[in-house]
Amino acid sequence: MSEFDFIIVGAGSAGCVLANRLSENGKYSILLLEAGGSDLNLWIWMPIGYGKTFYRKSVNWMYQTEPDPGIGGRVSYWPRGKVMGGSSSINAMVYVRGQPEDFDEWRDMGNPGWGWDDVLPYFRKCETNDRGADTWRGGDGPLHVCTVDRDLHPLCADFIQAGQELQFPRNPDFNGATQEGVGTYQNTARDGMRMSTARAYIRPARKRPNLRVETHAHATRLLFDGQRATGVTYSQRGRLKEARARREVILSAGAINSPQILQLSGIGPGDALRAHGIEVVKDIPGVGQHLQDHLGIDYLFRARVPTLNQQLRPWYGKLWHGLRYVLARRGPLSLGVNQAGGFVRTRPGLERPNMQLFFSPVSYTKAPPGKRPLMNPDAFPGFLLGAQPTRPTSRGQIALRSPDPFDAPRIHPRYLSTETDMQDMLEGSKLMRRFAETPALARLIEAEIAPGPEVQTDEAFIADIRRRAGTVFHPVGTCRMGPESRKDVVDARLRVHGVDGLRVVDASVFPTLTSGNTNAPVIMLGEKAADLILGDHAGATG
Incomplete structure (x- = not known):
């Protein structure tokens, strides 16, 4: 068993940002767990390689939805990144933030601090825009955005x-x-090569002694002491391992895997968990609900x-x-x-x-x-x-297929x-x-x-x-941010309602789908979450 201040589950678009920012001041030890492997792959770094990684099991979860009545009973294929950088390593690289009203709506749904004026500084912080900085755009951030x-x-x-x-x-x-x-469109690229969050955030931080990155580490469940998250169990190359968190466990596994891990760990709709023989740690009906996609x-x-x-x-x-x-x-x-x-x-x-x-x-x-x-x-x-x-009103669900952490969950998009x-x-x-x-x-x-x-x-x-009609691969909302513990999953500081030491930081917390591609707002989310977490632990001991 190993012990760290923070354990981050998922080295995707948000998890890589968190690992960089939380390890930046040298005060905290960080463990970053990624179920996939390295992003050092020609087809990942070359933009045209999108077509190659689309069906490549070595870097892709390759999910299938349940048959969906709204699209004639068809099954949808949902690629998601299973690799350092997550879906930022296999996506189409379009950089779109969304509309200011999207974030003002988040704020007005009971999430103070998430309006457009609150999030714009974090969009600017993360970005180096090749056209230069201005009122809206950043000029010295880790993520390079290029004009093509x-x-x-x-x-x-x-x-x-x-x-x-x-x-x-x-x-x-x-x-x-x-x-x-x-x-x-502008793309997340630099010098003709993809700019994933693994390249932008982890590569500069990889040699920090307080950051440990474990690949091929599939999280199987969270550990608790009562209703406080204390660690994670994970499977790595056939061996089951355990890591403990002195301060927090942070789920950044994405809109499909984060609600799955919560439910496997006993956090979610109580009756559904009991039906799978899972002991309920906290009955939160909203886990896995409110699924939205373009x-x-x-x-x-x-x-x-x-x-x-x-x-x-x-x-x-x-x-x-x-x-x-x-x-x-x-x-x-x-x-x-x-x-x-x-x-x-x-x-x-x-x-x-x-x-x-x-x-x-x-x-x-x-x-x-x-x-x-x-x-x-x-x-x-x-x-x-x-x-x-841009802003669909249909809502779907992520539900467990079984209590086996290696079983893909059931995805019900409920399109149209x-x-x-x-x-x-x-x-x-x-x-x-x-x-x-x-x-x-x-x-x-x-x-x-x-x-x-x-x-x-x-x-x-x-x-x-x-x-x-088909998915544009932008699932969000399955651990929705909001003030109501019976409907929402995390509060405005991204803490899981009623559970200490546990946050969710990824697209699953989006209250509503943003107007456009989702990678840019997820990276912004990681930047803002890092400040929230560091602020909450400033001056704290233990």
Whole structure:
């Protein structure tokens, strides 16, 4: 058995931040446990490698949901990072903070200290924006955020022109003064290589004597003395080990694994735990509830002009761009899968954007749902338009499948279980058609491949949505932050209600889903949580 001041379970987007910041002053000993292995992998560091790690068991939990009625009984594939850096090591790298109103809503739900004015300093603290610092952006943080305009495909300009023809403003920075408009995305990358939280936060801290990192360490349950968390048991290469925490155990295992670990340890809905033969430490019904995720839909077009397909499909194209990447870290292999997009309002009267857009100058008709294997695109020229409602109202659940910690939990997304969500998806689908009909894009389109021109009525659009819509891989909310111990799981300082020495710091604590990709707000969360934890222990003894 070993003993530390803090034990962090999960070296993902939040856990790596915590490990760095809590070990920074040298006062505390930190144990960071990661179920996966090292991130020193070509396909992780090279942005185009997203398509390779998508189904790679060595770095990916590769979850499957339960059949979901909202999408026609289909099972969804949910990749999640099982590697140093967590999902920041296998995601599409889009850096989007969300809208200020998202965080003001968190505050107004009973979480003081989480409004936009409270979290903006932490967004700035974590970031080095390659455009430089300003009122909204950071200039000297560990996480490098890059502008990729120099290597963008020319068709991105046509997409932006199409948006302006629809009266959507051009926005040069979705993380600046306003999120609204169309433009290009920034990525978490530096020098053409992925900037995961393992690279940004752990690599600079790895040699600190007070930080110990254990990989291939699968947490099996938490240890308690009464209702105080005192440690963790974990399995490492077939051996069961135990570590004790003098001050706190911090769960940063993500929106799927954090509620699973809590329930395996006796914290969660009492009746459900007893049904699995698990002794209840604290009956908290909200554990695993309030699951939220973004659902999106792509429209696929055959083009009259060359797209990335013609550059990346032939063997000589792969060779040329591979050499270009190796020698100069330039070209399409240095980019993420989404190049342009935007945040827009689908109808008048909305106070803020309700739809996120994606544009990819590439197509792949034979790829599994959700996968974008850029190195194997279609033989013909094609491109994708995507739409994703930003703030879904449907709520799902994470539940135990069994008391075995190596059994994946049951994931019930309950997509499109509200009329509001279906209406937003319907408006998003129709918006893709409006984009395709603009002069800027219409001249480039030879044919609509999916869903196809025969889809015209609301009924046909809805049937297509249920048949084709898929996750955008942003699960949150399963250990929701809030003041009510019977509904919420952690308080505004991220402490588990009614349990001492235990916090949750990851996307599972989000009260509501933010308007956009979730990696940036999770990193912000880690930064703010570190300050909360250090503040709570300043001057404390023992």
